[in-house]
Amino acid sequence: MTFRTATLPSQVHFWDTWHLHRGATGEDPLHRELRQRFLDLMPAGERVNVADLGCGQGHDAMAFAAAGLTVTAIDFSPVSVRQVRHLAGQAHRSVAAVCHNLAEPLPLSADSMHGVYAHLSLHYFDDATTRSLFAEIRRVLVAGGVLVFSVKSTDDPYFGTGDEVGPNMYCRNGHLRHFFGSEYLESLLVEWKQEDVRPCAGRYASQEPSAFFHVVARKPE
Numbered sequence: 001m002t003f004r005t006a007t008l009p010s011q012v013h014f015w016d017t018w019h020l021h022r023g024a025t026g027e028d029p030l031h032r033e034l035r036q037r038f039l040d041l042m043p044a045g046e047r048v049n050v051a052d053l054g055c056g057q058g059h060d061a062m063a064f065a066a067a068g069l070t071v072t073a074i075d076f077s078p079v080s081v082r083q084v085r086h087l088a089g090q091a092h093r094s095v096a097a098v099c100h101n102l103a104e105p106l107p108l109s110a111d112s113m114h115g116v117y118a119h120l121s122l123h124y125f126d127d128a129t130t131r132s133l134f135a136e137i138r139r140v141l142v143a144g145g146v147l148v149f150s151v152k153s154t155d156d157p158y159f160g161t162g163d164e165v166g167p168n169m170y171c172r173n174g175h176l177r178h179f180f181g182s183e184y185l186e187s188l189l190v191e192w193k194q195e196d197v198r199p200c201a202g203r204y205a206s207q208e209p210s211a212f213f214h215v216v217a218r219k220p221e
């Protein structure tokens with residue numbers, strides 16, 4: 001990843017601290033809604049493989065496992081991966097929790113996932129890395145497989161605040177974000193079958209308002 005400043009704070013450290021001392025509830029209405037949309041789109045079947053990218057504390061991964069899906073939950077924060085493993089153990093759910101940086105190729109086989117879900121975890125990378133990540137998601141999905149994700153949009157109140165470190169990328173209080181505009185999002189999805197691209201406003205793990213895109217797309221058959 002290349003950024004304009006060489007001195008970005010460690011994002012693993014930022015997220016480890018966030019997961020230890022703050023975290024999300026998984027209960028914000030928009031978050032619940034996106035999780036349910038993903039579940040509703042999953043095929044019936046004996047073994048339905050899904051990946052939760054940037055899984056955080058595992059609220060979504062646990063819900064997917066409870067619904068009978070075979071879940072691989074990926075995050076680069078060792079703290080969050082431990083939390084997911086703990087939660088899964090307590091609930092007697094089988095979730096493969098993997099510590100991995102999404103800037104690197106996904107540790108998943110080609111054409112192996114029926115669904116990929118990424119709630120607020122694809123908006124941390126520069127353009128080249130973002131495009132590689134979307135290509136990786138396409139690689140691991142089966143034909144017709146579903147990608148459901150949310151990202152911060154350029155309508156977000158934090159857009160333009162903090163240190164600018166790249167096009168539409170800002171680091172605010174140690175937290176790096178890439179805000180997506182609709183044209184940018186469109187450019188990432190040209191090789192996908194877009195089913196729904198929806199701007200929305202709400203809250204995530206905070207009382208502060210945020211602006212997002214919620215997206216449902218499919219790898220073409």
Ligand SMILES: C[S@@+](CC[C@H](N)C(=O)[O-])C[C@H]1O[C@@H](n2cnc3c(N)ncnc32)[C@H](O)[C@@H]1O
Pocket residue numbers: 011015016024026031053054055056057058059074075076077080100101102103118119120121124
């Ligand atoms: C806003 S949180 C969302 C967590 C979870 N998906 C949720 O909705 O509750 C962003 C998550 O992405 C993870 N993350 C950020 N950058 C990452 C990267 N380069 N590789 C893997 N995970 C990353 C963070 O550790 C964090 O868990």
